[in-house]
Amino acid sequence: SRAGGNPLFIEEIVWASREAGSLESLPGSLEAAIAAQIDGLDPAARHLLRYASVLGNSFRRSVLEGVLKAQSDDTDMAALSRTEAFLDSDGEHYLRFRRALVRDAAYEGLTYRLRRRLHKLAGEVIERGGDDAMASADILARHFSLAGDAARTWHYACVSADNARRAYANPEAANLYRMALDAARRLPEIAAQDRVRVWTSLGDVCMLAGMFDDSYSAYRNGSQLVTSDPIARAELLGLRARARERAGAFSPALREIAAGRRLLAGHDEQAARKTRASLGSLAAMVRFAQQRYDEALRRAGEAIEEAREAGEQAALAQALVAADSAQLSLGGGSSGRMLEALSIYQSLGDLSNEGTVRGNLGCEAYLAGRWDEALEWFAGDRNICQRAGNMVGAAIAAANIGDIYVKRGQHAEAEPVLRDAIRVLRASGFNDGAACSELQLARVLVRRDAFDEANAMLERIRTEFIALGQSANALEATLIAALAQIRQGKADSALDLLDRAAAAAGESGALLVPQVAEARVRALAAIGKHAAVAAEIEKGLPAARRLGLRYEEAILLVARIDIARDTGATANPADLTEAARILKGLGALWAPRPFTDTT
Incomplete structure (x- = not known):
């Protein structure tokens, strides 16, 4: 015990x-x-072990020897042989504690004052190592931070944070930037522009790590240091707006953008024109996120022109993405702008945004019915985002893969993928992305008749979508809820839900028109209104074909086949052949048959 x-x-x-x-x-x-x-242990061995604890769980023999010499208290490496129960060789030049708990206990045996002295000595020994010093910048930052040496903490923490950022170790970089900024509080001589750079870098890595509130806070702190520079302040307002948009705070994001553009009024320098283009392209992205596609397309067109004139490549790529995404959502098809954006991000070496564009290209392929191609794009998106340390982007890509699994009927494969993506997205605060993933999870739940869980989830996320102004997503949540009600024998209620949600969505729900028609067909047939069924199918099928939505075309054909069989009529063989061909091409695991469930 x-x-x-x-x-x-x-x-x-x-x-x-x-x-x-x-x-x-x-x-x-x-x-x-x-x-x-x-x-x-004897005093010399005990001192050696405690001094070694300052160096961490694994450390160079030469550093321990240097610390012992600098400490000058008669403890030397000869005592090492008497610590074999605690320390072990870790290769030719390193030692390690056999257990982390031993190292912790030894460290706790040091007085606070002695710890500070030993950390300083350790840092100075490593510094004298020449070329190895910069390779050990993270270790030096830690030692000098614990030694209370603010100047050297600032220097090495900045160096090691930049190194971690280049390696896409974003959470580690964030911690090191925070260490540098903490040291800067005791260094009034550090220039404001250097502090702004570090605050901005902290915001950037927090953004990639999915820490959107921390990202916004870092950008805000940076912007407070540039009150006399309108262009720099406008740039930071744009970054703040991006963090707001990621967190689903669309109206505050637009206010930050508007404030930035006001600061640029009367400025026509190259830097001002580039910043103006960046703000314009971001405004288009926010409008797209709000599912105000006409406005997003208009703003994106203006931003594309501004970005080309200013030579601002990143803003141009962002505006191209916004324009193509909005046009696709309006049912206009792709214009090829997404490929131009991909080329720009590749030339800039921007892995995270390259991954995002790959995901958008996957969405284009998905809507066009090229699902194998879409999966390749989504897999590439996920891999690139993981390399870039963008775990939110990787989760979005995984959710898109899960969406295809759902539509193909691979529900067992889809559920764990979707639940894991939702966990990451909720943890990051990217709630609209999480809610979109939950739409597909709800389809799985409805399919296996888990109605209570599905209905609770759909009601919650529908409320979220309405609060965000995302009427098309709210319509999709209602659509799935209606399908659940049809399965539960509540077709009248399902029809009422669909009518009200479709009216609220308006033009933003254009891509969902065929799915809504299919759900209405199922509901009307369930209550015996067969005369109205044909009219709904004739409304949905042309829309699906005009928009190039192959999956939606197939489910409407299947609905027509099912209802013909239910009413004792003969199904059109052409419908059967075409639906089977489409579904096979999509890789679906189901095919037209009596009472097919397409939830």
Whole structure:
């Protein structure tokens, strides 16, 4: 019972009992057991072990030797042989603690004042290592931070944070930028522009790591240091707006953009024109996120012109993405602008946005019925976002893959993919992305008649979509809820839901017209209104074909086949042949048959 089921504690208890000769004198905790072993060492070995604890769990022999020499208290490497129970070789030049708990206990045995001194000595020993010093910038930042040396903490934390950022280790980079900024509070000599750079970098890596609130806070702190520079302030307002947009705060994002553009009024310098183009392209993206596609397309067109004139490539790529996405959502098809955006991001070395564009190209292929191609784009998107440390982007790509699994009928494969994506997106605060993923999960739940869970989820996310002004997404949530009600024998209620949601969505729901028609067909047939069924099919099929929505065309054909069979009529063989051909081409695991469920 003293061990609490901990094997390490059992081992230490056995050792201690042998030393003490009885069980009564056993230590009361694992930490106490380890401390008792350390205290049992001779003074030189005990000092060496505690000094080594300052260096971390694994460290260079030469650094420990340098610290011992600098400390000058008669402790030397000769005592190392008497610490074999605690330290072990880690290759030719390194030592390591056998257990992290041993290192922690040894460190706790140092006074605060001695810790600071030893950390400073360790940092100085590593600094004297020449070329190795910059390769160890993260270790130096930690040592000098714990030593209270603000100037060297600032220097090495900035260097190591930039290194981590280049390696796409975004959470690590964020911690190091915070360490640098904490040190800067004690360094009034650091120029404001250097502080702004670090605040901005912190915001950037937090954005990629999905920490949108932290990202916004960093940009805001940076903008407070540039009050006298309208262009720099406008740039930071744009970054703040981007963080707001990611968190679903669309109206505040637009206000930040408007404030930035006001600051640029009367400025026609190259930098001002580039910033104006960036703000314009971001405004188009926000309008797209709000599902105000006409406005998004208009603003994107203006931003494309501004960006080309200013030579601002990143803004141009963003505006091209917004324009093509809006046009596609309005049913206009792709114009090829997305491929131009992909080329720009590749030339800029912007992995994260390259991944996003690949995802958008996957969406274009998906809507066009090229689902194998779409999966390739989405897989590329996910892989690139993972490389870039953009876990939110990777989760969105995974959710898109899950969407195809759902439509193909691969529900068992879809559910874990979707739930994992939702977890990441909710944790990051990207709630509209999470809600979109939950739409597809709800389809899976409806398919297996888990109506209570599905209905609760759909009502919650429909409310979210309405609050965000995303009427098309709200329509899709209602559409799935209607399909659930049809399966539960509540077709009249389903029709009422569909009519009200479609009216609220207006033109933003253009891509959902065929799906709404299919749901209405199922509901009308369920209540025996067969005369109205043909009219709904004739409304939905031309829309699906005009928009190039092959999946939606297939489910409407299947609905017509099913209803013909239900009413004793003969299904049109051409419908059967065409629906089967489309579904096979999409890789669907289901085909036209009596009472086919297309939820």
